[in-house]
Amino acid sequence: MYAYTIPLSQTVPLQLAGELSKRIFFVSEDIESFELVEQMDGEAKAVSAVRVATRVPLDAAKMQHMLDRLVSDEIVPQRSVMAQPIWRSGYPATIRDDTFDSMLEQGMATQSGEGQFGFGEPFIALTSHLDSLFQAAAQRSFGALEQQYPSLIPTEVLARSGYLASFPQFLVFAGRLHGELDSYKDFVEQVSGPTAAEDAGATVSRAVADHSTHLGYTLSPAVCYHVYEQRAGKCLDADLVSVTARGRCFRHESRYHRSLERLWEFTMREVVFIGSDDHVTDARSSFMREVFAIVEELGLAGHAETASDPFFCNARTAEKIWTQRLMQLKYELILPVAGGRSVAAVSFNAHGSALGEAFSIRTPDGEIAHTGCVAFGLERFAYAFVCQHGLHPSGWPVSVRNSVAASQSRRGE
Numbered sequence: 573m574y575a576y577t578i579p580l581s582q583t584v585p586l587q588l589a590g591e592l593s594k595r596i597f598f599v600s601e602d603i604e605s606f607e608l609v610e611q612m613d614g615e616a617k618a619v620s621a622v623r624v625a626t627r628v629p630l631d632a633a634k635m636q637h638m639l640d641r642l643v644s645d646e647i648v649p650q651r652s653v654m655a656q657p658i659w660r661s662g663y664p665a666t667i668r669d670d671t672f673d674s675m676l677e678q679g680m681a682t683q684s685g686e687g688q689f690g691f692g693e694p695f696i697a698l699t700s701h702l703d704s705l706f707q708a709a710a711q712r713s714f715g716a717l718e719q720q721y722p723s724l725i726p727t728e729v730l731a732r733s734g735y736l737a738s739f740p741q742f743l744v745f746a747g748r749l750h751g752e753l754d755s756y757k758d759f760v761e762q763v764s765g766p767t768a769a770e771d772a773g774a775t776v777s778r779a780v781a782d783h784s785t786h787l788g789y790t791l792s793p794a795v796c797y798h799v800y801e802q803r804a805g806k807c808l809d810a811d812l813v814s815v816t817a818r819g820r821c822f823r824h825e826s827r828y829h830r831s832l833e834r835l836w837e838f839t840m841r842e843v844v845f846i847g848s849d850d851h852v853t854d855a856r857s858s859f860m861r862e863v864f865a866i867v868e869e870l871g872l873a874g875h876a877e878t879a880s881d882p883f884f885c886n887a888r889t890a891e892k893i894w895t896q897r898l899m900q901l902k903y904e905l906i907l908p909v910a911g912g913r914s915v916a917a918v919s920f921n922a923h924g925s926a927l928g929e930a931f932s933i934r935t936p937d938g939e940i941a942h943t944g945c946v947a948f949g950l951e952r953f954a955y956a957f958v959c960q961h962g963l964h965p966s967g968w969p970v971s972v973r974n975s976v977a978a979s980q981s982r983r984g985e
């Protein structure tokens with residue numbers, strides 16, 4: 573391991589240290605771990621350097637240049653707006669710190685790659701039960717239309733929505749080999765040649781990089797973009813249209829992936845609202861209250877607060893974060909998990925008319941539609957649940973225990 577302390581040309585106020593930490597692994601994949609170095613800057617402490625560890629020798633000047641650019645373009649211009657708490661559950665947090673290790677030991681979770689997991693019972697039944705609670709609430713309150721969408725989404729749809737330019741760090745593109753006989757032959761030779769056996773991973777990666785092309789599709793980073801695309805150029809037939817869908821989502825979380833808290837591949841249930849400004853605003857607020865009631869029925873500790881998205885590499889990062897926080901465009905339900913940490917398990921988002929404009933969706937009055945979405949991270953939610961209630965159904969609220977037992981007996985377990 574190599575260690576470097578990279579001084580920052582501009583110090584970062586401590587209240588923005590979290591925003592800096594969220595982005596450092598995306599500055600260079602050579603960084604294996606990092607630590608922020610604090611120093612007094614006038615009256616207050618501030619981050620004055622970043623200590624990084626790498627496996628390969630580093631061009632320290634280049635790293636300083638990149639960190640300086642991140643700090644000056646995207647961190648320091650952020651006006652610090654404190655998260656505003658808007659709700660707190662009445663339940664105290666009792667956390668089992670060994671939850672993740674126990675899940676691995678019991679085979680309830682198995683790791684198949686970075687940030688990728690397979691699951692066993694009763695975690696599968698728990699996740700389905702939680703999902704059915706969210707879906708039923710959306711159907712009861714808004715008659716939400718249930719839909720299923722593919723995991724792939726046209727890259728053009730993500731470009732149109734602004735996702736490509738806002739979150740390039742997360743993108744996982746779908747590729748395939750060049751559609752040409754010579755290229756296939758070359759590829760096959762490369763992956764079956766004598767060096768292939770010695771260094772299989774690297775050889776295959778090189779061969780894929782040399783011979784592949786972008787398909788025009790990306791692995792979906794969220795479910796709701798399918799919903800807007802489905803209605804592109806259309807006029808809604810009601811003042812509020814609500815759609816719900818559960819889908820696999822993919823985000824390259826670099827070295828930020830951790831236990832079941834932050835995955836590269838995960839499952840999201842989304843409830844999407846499209847309609848007039850008032851209808852969408854009201855729907856988000858009333859659904860938020862329903863979700864808080866579900867959290868209390870589940871006996872979970874947690875709270876909700878204003879939040880912002882991890883925009884990256886975008887000239888408007890600071891402005892977008894400020895607008896989101898100030899106009900309360902994003903709320904998150906935060907649940908405590910093991911290790912003294914907490915995770916955002918649900919987000920409640922308002923997009924104004926940005927996506928209605930991007931996809932030319934109109935209300936029955938001919939106005940540009942407003943949109944909002946509520947997104948549940950099912951693995952995160954279920955993980956927070958077992959961190960708080962334990963892995964065995966005997967410790968779970970009766971309604972959850974009964975539902976899980978019923979689903980297991982249906983499957984003859």
Ligand code: ATP
Pocket residue numbers: 823825832833834835836838840880881882916917918919947948949950951952953
């Ligand atoms: P975070 O602030 O934790 O990165 P986010 O604001 O990017 O989350 P959203 O884009 O609002 O999250 O996604 C909706 C929900 O999907 C989150 O509340 C969370 O439950 C889940 N989610 C998002 N990213 C991940 C991930 N990498 N692994 C597991 N679940 C995730």
Ligand code: ZN
Pocket residue numbers: 794795796797842921945946947
């Ligand atoms: Zn969404």
